[in-house]
Amino acid sequence: MAGAIVKYGIIGVGMMGREHLVNLYHLRTQGVAVVAIADPHLPSQQLALDLAHSFTWPLKVFSGHQELLDSGLCDVLVVSTPNMTHHRILMDIINHSKPHHVLVEKPLCTTISHCKEVVNAARKRPDILVQVGLEYRYMPPVAKLIEIVKGGNLGHVKMVAIREHRFPFLVKVNNWNRFNINSGGTLVEKCCHFFDLMRLFVGANPVRVMASGAIDVNHKDEVYDGKVPDIIDNAYVIVEFDNGSRGMLDLCMFAEGSKNEQEISVVGDIGKGEAFVPESVVQFGTREAGRDGVQTLKAEDHRIKWVASLLNISSIN
Template identity: 50%
Template sequence: MDLRYGIIGCGMMGQEHLRNIALTPGASVAAIFEPDPAMRARAAELAPGAVMLDSVAEVVAHGAVNCLLIVSPNHMHLAQLEQIAAIRPLPILCEKPLFTDPAEAPRLAALRAAYPAPIWVAMEYRYMPPVAHLIAQAQTATGGIKMLTIREHRFPFLAKVGDWNRFNHNTGGTLVEKCCHFFDLMRLIAGCDPVRVMASAGQAVNHLEERYDGQTPDIWDNAYVIVEFANGLRAMLELCMFAEGARYQEEISAVGPLGKIECLVPGPGRFWPAHLGAAPVPQVIVSPRDPKGPQVLEVPVDPALLAAGDHNGSTFYQHQGFARVVRGAQAVEVSLLDGWWAVAIGMAAQESAATGQVVDLTRAPYAPPAGIGQR
């Protein structure tokens, strides 16, 4: 069975998806809705066989389309999922975050209860080769993870169409928009749900001199977040979005009684200075307690996949998995429940940083609503 995507939104991330769909065997793009003229023109160049349509409804109803990809601004995702459900429920790959307001929980639960087709929430970081290697080896290397640290030192938020990503009311806040990926990784690695969040965060450097219709952006650019899990694992996120000069953008470490495993992930190759030579290669490092001695493994990524996007090949691997779901060969790997938790942890972290209080994730509005389970 060939996949014929209908795509809703083809800005910067949507175009990365187009390039990766082009590399995915048995997949093509049949229809696109992108309201911005410049982005629509670029999407037409990347997917010349796709018809350009004028609404979400037209894409969903297009007869050639047999699966959907949502890559619109964050605050539009849930309403578009509901619109699709009312027209023609098809398998969906929906970009993160799944929603932006905890009050939307009942709507998400109702969608899950009624939607007859699979919905996969896009969490690309799971599929970065060095991160996937760490996840697969972490329990053996550590003897059972007790502490998990994720550090991201990266560039500021890029410019997006209409500057929608400059304001919390559109994004859900930095700890939702940017960091739901990391909270998803924490929960996946922990193997259980979180119970408490504490955070300190703010806007120290970025976007302070920018004005949009007279308003100053309110998205944060640095944070420390600690998440405690039901099994006793403690995880910490260290985020800095004005520190893009390092060799590696993400550093993840997991530690247990037998040792430590780390992965080092470079940022987008297009940002690496040419005068410094070849871009860094991802690494996984295992450091046992006994016998001591770090073991370094390079985890190179196919150059064709690196050229297709900014996420170390993970978007391609995600589409491979989604294709298997559409063909009935496997179950969804990132469910609505996973998408819920990734956002809920981020929102709790936003609240904790704003109030200075620890947030209990076992109570409303952060505990997942009944009915959001695996499909």
Template identity: 45%
Template sequence: MSARLRFGIVGTGMMGVEHITSLALSPEVAVTAIVDPTPSSLDWARDALGDRAAGVAAYRTVAEMVREGKLDGVIIASPNHTHHDVLQPLLGTGLHILCEKPLCSSLGDAARVADAATGHKGVFWVGMEYRYMPPVGRFVEQVHGGRVGRLVMLSMREHRFPFLTKVGDWNRFSRNTGGTMVEKCCHFFDLMRLTVGAEAVRVYCSGAMDVNHLDERYGGETPDIIDNSYTVVDFANGVRALLDLSMFAEGAQEQEEIVAVGDQARLDVTIPRGDLVYSPRDAFRRPERVERTHVAVDGAALAAGSHHGATYFQHRAFLDAILNGAPVAVSAEDGYRAVEIGAAAELSARERRAVDLAELRR
């Protein structure tokens, strides 16, 4: 199939390159433009494009790219604090937009973008890859299908490596990222909303920077990003959820573990193993009733990125919305709501109190 959609990639660091390598698996798309003010990042993109790089235009700004008028869609993978300004020349153009998480680094900017996106003529999609890890998708389907009965508790654990080094060290400061609970954890707060099927009403977060980055200095400044936390989120339908985060646990065999407990059963999923474990309440006395299922993931999708194949599968859903009119699964409003919970968690950790979402809601 010849390419039907021409895409530009804004921000060609690690995540931008993952989009490039994953898009290469979708014959409906050709990357025709890349945007980044950092020459080394543009070089990473050209390396990822390989033989296809010869026909790709490089720009320093989004405005320059838009003026050329030779695109159908744009993927934004630039640093968090740039998203609001990057989106300004794109909103209202009719271009299809996939904006990486978080939608914006501040709640005010996220609200303005979400409001503006309601009038955008193209598809507007927020990049929430964790939804599209195949084992996690199967987990959510089973919870929604009633496998655990009435959902009561949802817990998520991410024990992983510290934040990687980024160009200009932008991810070491909350003013750029929105804080760890926005930058990293909006993925999990989005998954909570998706799984629970309700909006958050109250957040309590206990977290701090206790291990990582303590001896680092950038222009005389010390980083201020949370590296471990427990966050409890109460939802309007009575379900409560917990996020357990450690950014100094790179030895963990499973980076993500998610558990749903209902009034009839428990369901677990683990990444990267990709196993689902179903345990009905009577499995304590009848362990033979425990069911273990492995969810396989396409090898090419796995090799194209570092999110368990999710970037590729998210692209397929995004393209389905563009080409076939399928519903937008992750809207700008969804992106705003995830930032909202993250911002509440950051405030809670700083002020050591529970935060009602009504305090922040626009």
């Protein structure tokens, strides 16, 4: 209804949940408001309340998602809880009598069977929208490269190469992201972004995967409840698609000495395009024009007015 406020609830108010709170505050003039949060972790609750207080937003606080759902306060929910909790929370949201649109942080779930269960349940609820937060699609340099590829400027895509060289995983509540059983593993937790982009660029589905990874540097001296973290910190992955295209991921999480965290290359039969993050530069050219014909541009999206800085939000999730 015109003029009505869309009421949001955030389930999980660690680092990412509080970033959503900040971003939604900046959208307040568009008719949105966060009215409730749910999180069993008291320090995270307090940090979210402090943020909301600075916005003069009153929040109803719940210790669990079911209580928030049953309150009937919200129209839309953002799920930014640890990965291993997504399945149960999403199923409860989808099966609830009151319809709630939902944005869930990636990954959808940590297992294939749980992903299928959520997708099948969501298809039975045409009254709600379930979206996975794969924000790399919308970063200006990546969005520009997608536009170039989809515009046919490179021809038929044959190869996609993505290099992510970055810092280790941040510290999270109870160190849940240090273990595969909780996160789904590094290639699920972090790299689902890149497999999503590969599929988007080539316009096809994967049929074969080859990979090699290891725990070589990070977290080897950490122990939690007597257990040493088992998440890999580097890998090479090759994905073959049903249209003959191939994708490759080069991941290293002990490579802070890099100008760009992500370098994305897409090569078609008539041209090549590249995106660099966070430098926010895109380059593209054709085989016919050669090296001298390569265009370089700074990728910007003036619709993006605010960027929540992780430097201004606690790294405890």
